[in-house]
Amino acid sequence: MEGLEKKAAMQFVQDAKIFIKSGSGGSGSVSFRREKNIEFGGPDGGNGGKGGDVLVQGNGAKHTLLDFRFKKKYTAENGSPGSGRKKTGKAGRDLLLWVPLGTEIWIEGEKVADITQENQKITLFKGGKGGAGNACLKNSVHQSPRIAYPGESGQESWVELKLKLLANVGLVGMPNAGKSTLLNALTDANSKVGDYPFTTLFPKLGVLCWEDKEIVLADLPGLIEDAHLGKGLGHRFLSHAQRCSVLLHVIDAAQSDAFQKYHQIRQELKLFDETLIQKTEFIVFNKSDRLKEDQKKRLQDLFSNSELIFFVSALHRKDLEALINKIETFF
Ligand SMILES: Nc1nc2c(ncn2[C@@H]2O[C@H](COP(=O)(O)OP(=O)(O)OP(=O)(O)O)[C@@H](O)[C@H]2O)c(=O)[nH]1
Numbered sequence: 001m002e003g004l005e006k007k008a009a010m011q012f013v014q015d016a017k018i019f020i021k022s023g024s025g026g027s028g029s030v031s032f033r034r035e036k037n038i039e040f041g042g043p044d045g046g047n048g049g050k051g052g053d054v055l056v057q058g059n060g061a062k063h064t065l066l067d068f069r070f071k072k073k074y075t076a077e078n079g080s081p082g083s084g085r086k087k088t089g090k091a092g093r094d095l096l097l098w099v100p101l102g103t104e105i106w107i108e109g110e111k112v113a114d115i116t117q118e119n120q121k122i123t124l125f126k127g128g129k130g131g132a133g134n135a136c137l138k139n140s141v142h143q144s145p146r147i148a149y150p151g152e153s154g155q156e157s158w159v160e161l162k163l164k165l166l167a168n169v170g171l172v173g174m175p176n177a178g179k180s181t182l183l184n185a186l187t188d189a190n191s192k193v194g195d196y197p198f199t200t201l202f203p204k205l206g207v208l209c210w211e212d213k214e215i216v217l218a219d220l221p222g223l224i225e226d227a228h229l230g231k232g233l234g235h236r237f238l239s240h241a242q243r244c245s246v247l248l249h250v251i252d253a254a255q256s257d258a259f260q261k262y263h264q265i266r267q268e269l270k271l272f273d274e275t276l277i278q279k280t281e282f283i284v285f286n287k288s289d290r291l292k293e294d295q296k297k298r299l300q301d302l303f304s305n306s307e308l309i310f311f312v313s314a315l316h317r318k319d320l321e322a323l324i325n326k327i328e329t330f331f
């Protein structure tokens with residue numbers, strides 16, 4: 001299974017750790033006016049230029065954090081030093097980092113920003129101020145200061161980027177339950193389908209258009225028992241369910257131990273993040289085309305405590321309307 005995880009990590013980069021530094025301010029200058037016929041020119045050293053800021057901006061055209069896997073160090077330009085004739089140094093250029101929508105920014109274990117909107121822009125680190133030149137330091141006591149100040153240092157830190165997809169509804173469940181088939185049936189997506197487990201190796205989004213609403217669904221790779229111990233693809237994609245307000249728990253209705261498997265998956269969700277099992281959950285029994293009436297009745301009895309149960313056939317696109325109608329009421 002290790003190879004599987006590697007493949008998934010290569011195809012969908014959802015986290016990155018990078019080193020970021022804003023520009024330092026330029027130093028102030030010590031200079032005196034020297035002109036013909038003027039014997040004692042006053043101080044005229046200019047201030048240093050401001051260092052460049054580091055900005056982060058959301059870009060809906062980006063879908064992974066792949067760029068940040070290769071380049072690890074990001075530095076904004078330093079400000080230039082001031083010079084004579086009270087000339088302020090040039091400001092350092094800002095550095096702009098484009099990230100996919102849904103990117104969280106973490107520093108030392110703390111979330112400092114969440115980029116969720118197209119073009120949403122934040123200043124992550126401000127550039128350092130330029131140092132004062134001696135022209136600026138002149139006062140009634142010190143008429144000719146021979147000192148100037150260095151510029152302020154830029155801020156620097158290791159920063160973690162974590163991509164958590166922006167989806168309203170997350171599809172979770174065992175491999176092979178038909179999650180991708182269901183996503184394709186409900187939305188414009190074309191998620192890969194296969195009759196083997198772990199066909200889907202990274203999350204895939206689709207949009208369900210219903211009247212004037214656009215509801216985003218995320219097909220998440222399959223979960224198995226002991227995923228929390230790293231089995232299968234482990235818990236690596238569950239963070240994408242955290243932003244969803246509704247989860248569709250897709251179950252292969254034709255399997256014999258549906259009830260037990262259902263609870264195994266719930267346990268895995270809980271072990272990753274307790275709030276996942278507090279979300280609104282639809283139980284979607286897929287592959288109902290293979291189900292006899294008495295089997296269906298048995299499942300209904302077993303899951304009698306759950307309010308939102310649907311029997312569908314994603315493959316044959318049957319009985320999806322009730323499910324769509326219900327999803328729609330939540331948004
Ligand atoms: N009979 C029947 N087969 C279905 C139905 N839905 C999906 N399948 C089949 O079940 C198999 C698995 O479907 P997928 O959609 O790839 O399942 P998945 O849950 O996305 O699987 P992973 O990506 O591996 O987690 C495929 O062979 C599908 O054709 C259904 O409603 N009825």
Ligand SMILES: [Mg+2]
Nearest residue numbers: 179180199200
């Ligand atoms: Mg799939």
